[in-house]
Amino acid sequence: MKKVSKKEILKRIRDAGVVGAGGAGFPTHVKYDAAVEVVVANGAECEPLVRADRLTMQNHPREVVLGMLYAMEAVGASRGIIGLKAKYKDAIAALDEQIQLQKVADRVSLFKLDDFYPAGDEFVLVREVLQRTIPEFGLPKHVGAVVSNVSTLVDVTRAIEDGRPVTTRLVTVSGAVKNPATFEVPVGTPFSSLILAAGNPVVEGARLIIGGPMMGSLSPDFAGFVSKTTSSLLVLPENHPVVMRRLRDRKRQLHLTRSACLKCMMCSELCPRNLLGHDLYPDRIMRNIAAGVAEDMQAYTGAYLCSECGLCATYSCVMNLDPCAVNVELKALLGKAGIKRPSEPRETRSRVFGDVRHVPALRLISRLGLKPYDLPARSAAFTEPVTFVSIPLKQHVGAPAQACVKAGDAVVVGQLIGEIPKDKLAANVHSSVLGVVREVTPEAVLIDVK
Structure with a gap:
């Protein structure tokens, strides 16, 4: 771990465009500008069928642990806890080994969760890990904590140690596809390319859910693009109950x-x-x-x-x-x-019977009719040719980034293409490919790949 001041940590995270990878995409340089006693890493993978965070911990344990240490340094925390499910045996072994190698077992620990839904919900996770209840309309900081997704911690490490911006994303493609898998792809990659890499749909009239089966959104088509917060693409038959629920009025x-x-x-x-x-x-x-x-x-x-x-x-x-x-x-x-x-947080007390009313994830998967699709979706190389990317200027909470390139500009991987507007909550955006800018719209920068 490099010796870096809090100010420098926040600057490098800001420059790299790091945002919360687990959902809304809150700018991490703003979240870490705080003072709390504990950092909680979310590796619980809230949604069924999603494998991205589990594989992140399994394949990049060093970056997860170092990211935790940098986060602790930034917020002044004395301890860090990585919350993950007890069934993630390979990830637990990999993280344990790194914690020992970094000699931080006195500061960083693992908390093993039961396999229930929604274990990865920020409020639920904090309650399980810390036995503290975040107030109504409150935030983790109100109970002395900051919560970061494990993929965010990987991005933090890369930003601080290598000056590497966020240009790739780990995405699970599952459901009614020939070869469910998890791919690391450039931000802005077309969804259609990912689905092709997974062997295409195996049913007629397939529909796409961006995210997981519980909270993901139903896409009108397959024409979307990967953002910093895209963790899952779920392909299902058009008459599947998970799809039909989203078509209700x-x-x-x-x-x-x-x-x-x-x-x-x-x-x-x-x-x-x-x-x-x-x-x-x-x-x-x-x-x-x-x-x-x-x-x-x-x-x-x-x-x-x-x-x-x-x-x-x-x-x-x-x-x-x-x-x-x-x-x-x-x-x-x-x-x-x-x-x-x-807007004012209101103190609450968890109900004494809450722990016995957890919904088992496997039972939920069965109830959703997703048991045939509950497959490993292991890491796989992404080899599909991508001719262009469409990189959103708003992949985060707050205002869109302001484009700083124009049509015809040559760009390289990691080059700044969208910057934080003055005095706005936002995040920087970078090119994920080597290419030429085709078009700049208020929503995105389209780049033709060389």
């Missing part, structure tokens, strides 16, 4: 709730946020909607606490209703009505 769910909700409370009793003590009761929301009650504003504003994990819709509800979709629709309606999301 959200407004119609409100009407179905009025006629079909049994008021059984299962959605609340298994809700991960409710089990953390948060004031989210999907059953109250559903019950009030069914009865046409408009006065219970506390229940309705509880929708803002929903993480949209989808467990209520896919596992809990015996009537095949979708409380999650109702919450999403409610958030939109509340926003239009000028009822804002509360």
